[in-house]
Amino acid sequence: MTYSVRSATVRFGPTVALDDVTIEVPAGSVVAVVGGDGAGKSTLLRALVGEVPLDAGLVEAPRRQRLGYLPASAGSWAALTVTQNIDFVAGIYGLAGDELAARRAELLERASLTPAAGRLAAQLSGGMRRKLGFIMAIVHRPALLILDEPSTGVDPVSRIDLWRLASEAAASGAAVLMSTTYLDEAERAAHLVVLDSGRVLVQGSYDQVRAGFAGVVTRADQPVRAEWAWRRGRDLHEYWSADDPPAGTAAIAPDLEDIVIALSLARRNAVPS
Amino acid sequence: MTGVLLRAAHVTRRFGAFTAVDDVSMGVQPGEVVGLLGANGAGKTTLIRMLLGLIAVTSGRVDLLGGPPDRQRRRRLGYVPQGLGLYGDLTVRENLSFSARAYGTAEPALPPPLTGYADALVRELPLGARRQVAFLAALAHSPDVLVLDEPTSGVDALARAALWDTIRAQAERGAGVLVTTHYMQEAQQCDRLLLMSDGRLVAEGSEADIIGSTTAVAVRTGDWAQAFAALNAAGAPVMLAGRAIRVANADPAELAGVLRAAGIEASLQPVPATIEERMLMLSRQARAS
Numbered sequence: 001m002t003y004s005v006r007s008a009t010v011r012f013g014p015t016v017a018l019d020d021v022t023i024e025v026p027a028g029s030v031v032a033v034v035g036g037d038g039a040g041k042s043t044l045l046r047a048l049v050g051e052v053p054l055d056a057g058l059v060e061a062p063r064r065q066r067l068g069y070l071p072a073s074a075g076s077w078a079a080l081t082v083t084q085n086i087d088f089v090a091g092i093y094g095l096a097g098d099e100l101a102a103r104r105a106e107l108l109e110r111a112s113l114t115p116a117a118g119r120l121a122a123q124l125s126g127g128m129r130r131k132l133g134f135i136m137a138i139v140h141r142p143a144l145l146i147l148d149e150p151s152t153g154v155d156p157v158s159r160i161d162l163w164r165l166a167s168e169a170a171a172s173g174a175a176v177l178m179s180t181t182y183l184d185e186a187e188r189a190a191h192l193v194v195l196d197s198g199r200v201l202v203q204g205s206y207d208q209v210r211a212g213f214a215g216v217v218t219r220a221d222q223p224v225r226a227e228w229a230w231r232r233g234r235d236l237h238e239y240w241s242a243d244d245p246p247a248g249t250a251a252i253a254p255d256l257e258d259i260v261i262a263l264s265l266a267r268r269n270a271v272p273s
Numbered sequence: 274m275t276g277v278l279l280r281a282a283h284v285t286r287r288f289g290a291f292t293a294v295d296d297v298s299m300g301v302q303p304g305e306v307v308g309l310l311g312a313n314g315a316g317k318t319t320l321i322r323m324l325l326g327l328i329a330v331t332s333g334r335v336d337l338l339g340g341p342p343d344r345q346r347r348r349r350l351g352y353v354p355q356g357l358g359l360y361g362d363l364t365v366r367e368n369l370s371f372s373a374r375a376y377g378t379a380e381p382a383l384p385p386p387l388t389g390y391a392d393a394l395v396r397e398l399p400l401g402a403r404r405q406v407a408f409l410a411a412l413a414h415s416p417d418v419l420v421l422d423e424p425t426s427g428v429d430a431l432a433r434a435a436l437w438d439t440i441r442a443q444a445e446r447g448a449g450v451l452v453t454t455h456y457m458q459e460a461q462q463c464d465r466l467l468l469m470s471d472g473r474l475v476a477e478g479s480e481a482d483i484i485g486s487t488t489a490v491a492v493r494t495g496d497w498a499q500a501f502a503a504l505n506a507a508g509a510p511v512m513l514a515g516r517a518i519r520v521a522n523a524d525p526a527e528l529a530g531v532l533r534a535a536g537i538e539a540s541l542q543p544v545p546a547t548i549e550e551r552m553l554m555l556s557r558q559a560r561a562s
Contacts, residue, residue, distance in 0.1 A: 028498060030513065036429025037400035125313055152427065153355075155313035156455050156549045157556040160512060167513035168505060171498035181427050184457050188514045196429065230434035231441055233462050257430055257458060264431040 002026040003048065003144050003175050008057035010043050017043040019198040025144065025175040030166055032189035033179040039195040041179040042072055045148050048177065061144055065093060068142035072149050075133025078122035082113060082132055085121055086139060093140035107135045110168065112161055127158025134165055145169050147178040151185060163188065183256045194260050201263050206256065214242040215262055217254040227269055230261050239265055276339070277302055278418045278449035279324055284333035286319050293319040295472035301418065301449035306440060308463030309453045310483070310548065312556050316472040317453050321420060325352065338417060348376060351416030355423050357407040361396030365406050368395055372410040381413040401432040408439055419443050419450045425459060437462050457548055470555040480548060487546040487554055490525050492518040494539035503535035504528065510553055521550035
């Protein structure tokens with residue numbers, strides 16, 4: 001089974017939040033949507049959840065009972081304990097009794113939250129709260145799992161827990177779609193989609209994105225054309241189109257960060273001549 | 274300005290019976306960007322608060338610009354907290370005017386991307402623009418020391434590169450910059466890294482120095498889902514990287530045994546560990562002890 005959004009356009013008043021976006025999320029894979037604030041990540045995820053109507057395009061998603069969703073904010077009730085939060089959501093899906101107890105114990109263990117089971121959600125650290133939200137999104141074994149920035153503001157150790165949980169969900173057959181602002185996280189996904197101002201800048205596997213990048217990136221102390229250069233540590237990197245490679249400067253092997261910046265510049269500056 | 278701008282010498286901070294920072298010594302020199310890494314609860318925030326003079330040390334000594342971090346010296350400090358420290362109900366101009374007066378400096382001019390926002394309420398700005406305003410407010414008085422908490426969190430790759438340009442320009446004019454971060458992409462922009470765990474400074478230097486003796490094994494197999502499940506069930510610290518599986522600090526022979534027992538064919542290859550994997554191993558050690 002593959003879930004998808006095809007040629008989706010979403011407008012909020014004069015703002016085009018999504019502009020002709022197509023993505024596919026196959027069962028058994030983790031697909032990562034990456035982009036900054038305002039890129040359209042949440043709108044795309046919410047379109048799949050059915051919370052945002054499309055102005056044009058098609059959504060193919062399972063019915064709500066077969067869908068798990070962790071929103072960008074909250075995702076749990078602060079005044080309930082960890083156990084109460086899980087049980088409340090599980091109840092909505094008709095999970096109860098021994099089956100619920102076993103499922104809850106298994107998920108708490110996998111998320112390293114067992115010792116916190118009796119704690120109020122309000123008293124959890126940011127990372128623990130995101131893991132609780134994750135458990136609540138997956139307790140009913142959804143066919144499509146949608147996670148909106150599960151790792152933002154989360155420390156590296158909890159972040160690895162979250163990635164392991166998402167990987168497990170995919171390994172057991174779910175289609176997983178997650179958003180992140182960090183490219184190094186997106187690199188881990190089977191397929192990554194880079195959004196920029198509501199449009200797909202590039203998508204594919206990490207290797208496909210690298211292989212498909214036609215330009216040349218050079219490194220220098222002083223860029224030849226400042227509007228095509230960006231900062232990497234003490235160095236500056238600069239983008240050249242494949243038709244216009246630089247004379248006499250050695251090219252470097254661009255990483256995903258370089259490729260995304262180069263493509264963003266190409267979109268903003270228009271293609272260099 | 275020569276010498277160390279910011280220094281902690283054998284600094285310890287206890288809260289009751291809990292030791293949040295345990296005998297930490299570190300420094301930031303003019304012109305360098307130092308990254309402070311660590312999981313939540315590692316003691317980063319407590320260390321920063323002592324360096325900024327916001328809380329007292331239990332023992333040890335903190336020097337900011339050659340003396341204790343008093344009000345006079347703190348005027349030469351710029352700080353951008355993770356929450357940005359702006360007033361959402363004030364406009365961009367009002368925020369900048371407030372901070373300029375607090376530091377006794379002239380109000381900064383708005384650069385081109387922000388000029389249209391002068392009279393907009395800060396809470397109505399996109400995050401990238403809010404970050405730029407917070408940087409402007411913190412930099413208007415040309416501070417000698419700059420402390421930034423996850424400075425580029427939440428913005429796109431291009432905006433992140435622009436913020437690092439600003440940070441690097443501060444270092445180039447001689448400021449010392451201390452950046453706390455969870456993110457490897459931010460860590461890679463720093464000249465030098467410090468890693469804290471359980472209140473202690475456990476590693477210092479380049480990315481390779483931070484990773485130290487931590488290793489990782491990449492597992493490649495036709496059936497990654499089954500391999501992942503088998504290794505996970507065996508309690509290995511397993512992670513997914515594309516369709517490959519990574520296991521930190523694992524013995525390849527032991528992993529091969531687990532996979533064989535599950536009837537899975539796979540190739541195992543030692544690969545360089547990441548900073549995140551080092552942090553994961555440290556936190557597992559702390560939990561076990």
